[in-house]
Amino acid sequence: MATPSSTSADPHEVLGYLLKHATQKLMALTDAALEPLGIDSKDYGALRVLAHREPTSQLQVAQTLGIDRTTMVALLDVLERKGIVTRRPDPADRRKNVVELTEQGLQTYDAAQVAYEKAESGFLAGLSPSASSQLRRTLRTLVVN
Secondary structure (H helix, E strand, O other): OOOOOOOOOOOOOOHHHHHHHHHHHHHHHHHHHHHHHHHHHHHHHHHHHHOOOOOOHHHHHHHOOOOOOHHHHHHHHHHHOOEEEEEOOOOOOOOEEEEEHHHHHHHHHHHHHHHHHHHHHHOOOOOOOOHHHHHHHHHHHHHHH
C-alpha cells in the first residue's frame, strides 16, 4: 500500500515527537543547571510550590504538581533527607503532614530559581521574546483545555 507523497516520514513533522523531544531537551538543560545544588527539575517544581504558599499538606503539593501521592512521598523523603523540607503532623488533622521549606530549602530554592531561569532562557534563545511568550500561552491553553 502506497502512502501519499505529501506524508513525510520525518518525525520532526509529528507534534508528539516534537513535544516529547523539546521536553527532554529542556529537562536535560534544567537538570544539569540544578545538579550543583543537589536537586533536579522535579525537585525544583516542589520547591517552587512550597516557596509560594504557607505550609501546606503533601496532598496539596501533589495535586498542584499533578503527581500521585506515592511519588510525592518519595520526592519529599529525598528532600527531607537533604534538609530542604520538613514535615510535621498537621495540628488540625493529624492524618495529614504539613510540608514547608527549611532555611536551607529557601536558600536552595533561591539559587535554583536563578539556575532554572538561566537554563530555560538558553532553551528559548532561538525564539524572539514575543514568540517565547506565544509558546507559553499556546502550551498553557493546550494544558488547561
